[in-house]
Amino acid sequence: MGTGTGKTRLLGGRYQLTSPMGRDGVGIMWRAHDSRLRRNVAIKEIQPHFRDHGADLEEARRRALREARSAGRLSHPAVISVHDLLEEGGRLWIVMELLEALTLKETVRHLGHLPVHWAAWIGFQLLSGLRHAHGAGVLHRDINPGNILLTGDRVVLSDFGIAALSGEASASTTVPIGCAPAYTAPERLRGRAATPAADLWSFGACLYFAVEGRSPYPESGSLAVLSTAMSRNPEPPAKAGPLWTVLEGLLRRDPAARVSAGQAARLLSEILRLEGVAVAPPQLPAARFPAGPFTS
Structure with missing residues (x-):
């Protein structure tokens, strides 16, 4: 599904694709908007590998389900949050939190x-x-x-x-x-x-x-x-x-x-x-970066 298609209809009746954010070995990451909850999200479009007989849709489906189920059962500030999993237009789409990172x-x-x-x-x-x-x-x-x-x-x-x-x-x-x-x-x-x-x-x-x-x-x-x-x-x-x-x-x-x-x-x-950096006990996540984060 190209950018033009993403602008003319909603994925799952609620997710509006806005722009691609990057590509990795398994698909394209999109910036999108959830019209139902009125929040911006990231959506990974899983693209199947191609074999001799064509696209390996079953492998793409297994991988998408594995990623969504693995991350979806976790709830921690240091783990990406997964919100939804869709199958539409012959592709699988994983909806997750959008991070500016x-x-x-x-x-x-x-x-x-x-x-x-x-x-x-x-x-x-x-x-x-x-x-x-x-x-x-x-x-x-x-x-x-x-x-x-x-x-x-x-x-x-x-x-x-x-x-x-x-x-x-x-x-x-x-x-x-x-x-x-x-x-x-x-x-x-x-x-x-x-x-x-x-x-x-x-x-x-x-x-x-x-x-x-x-x-x-x-x-x-x-x-x-x-x-x-x-x-x-x-x-x-x-x-x-x-x-x-x-x-x-x-x-x-x-x-x-x-x-x-x-x-x-x-x-x-x-x-x-x-080093003079305060952190929470080892079993708990710390609340914030030390002063002067290098990401600023």
């Missing part, structure tokens, strides 16, 4: 790297949402700097398109197409099943990227080359300072040896305390 990837590419206290604060907030997801039985499976959103007062984990609910067949040993290999846990690249520990490795790789300005392993090359690189420990960061303790614990190749989410939260809260 930059991704962590965009922010770091612009600034070079983030100061230790900013990276720690972002990590603390993101980890709070990740712990909430894991507690609800949701594995994200594709945490990377491109789907971490930074607003004026929130850190938000988005794109649950390849998330898996505990016990579902989708929690397979196959690394889904579209994953960011440089942020995928070593055991996942070797074909092992997704686990909370694998999400924590990806989380640690994003923290490393935030404070260093690069991923812990090369971001280019085939999965085979990357898997070989991951047989070695990451190069120790030069800018992480006290964050290295957290990064080293999260980026261990053996998932059984990694620090837990609770341990990582306590370490991050202690770093922030020493």
Whole structure:
């Protein structure tokens, strides 16, 4: 459905598409207006992959349902809110909250790297949402700097398109197409099943990227080359300072040896305390960014 069609009728009888916001591996994100509740929203138009026989509509449907159901069962400031799921015009549409935000990837590419206290604060907030997801039985499976959103007062984990609910067949040993290999846990690249520990490795790789300005392993090359690189420990960061303790614990190749989410939260809260940044207890989200947010 093009922009012109979006202007002439409403999706689901209520959502008016206004302009495209961007594209990722599975579809187009639109800015839209909910005429029923009179609020602006974001809508992801899921576009099917094309196989030899044509568009893979069933795979697109499964992915859309998985994303909506995974994010829809969560309610946390650090997790994107999903409002609705539609199937119309041969496409699937996921309606979610509209955030005026930059991704962590965009922010770091612009600034070079983030100061230790900013990276720690972002990590603390993101980890709070990740712990909430894991507690609800949701594995994200594709945490990377491109789907971490930074607003004026929130850190938000988005794109649950390849998330898996505990016990579902989708929690397979196959690394889904579209994953960011440089942020995928070593055991996942070797074909092992997704686990909370694998999400924590990806989380640690994003923290490393935030404070260093690069991923812990090369971001280019085939999965085979990357898997070989991951047989070695990451190069120790030069800018992480006290964050290295957290990064080293999260980026261990053996998932059984990694620090837990609770341990990582306590370490991050202690770093922030020493940096003079007040945060809520590790089990609760903090209320706002420290003074002078870099998103202003």
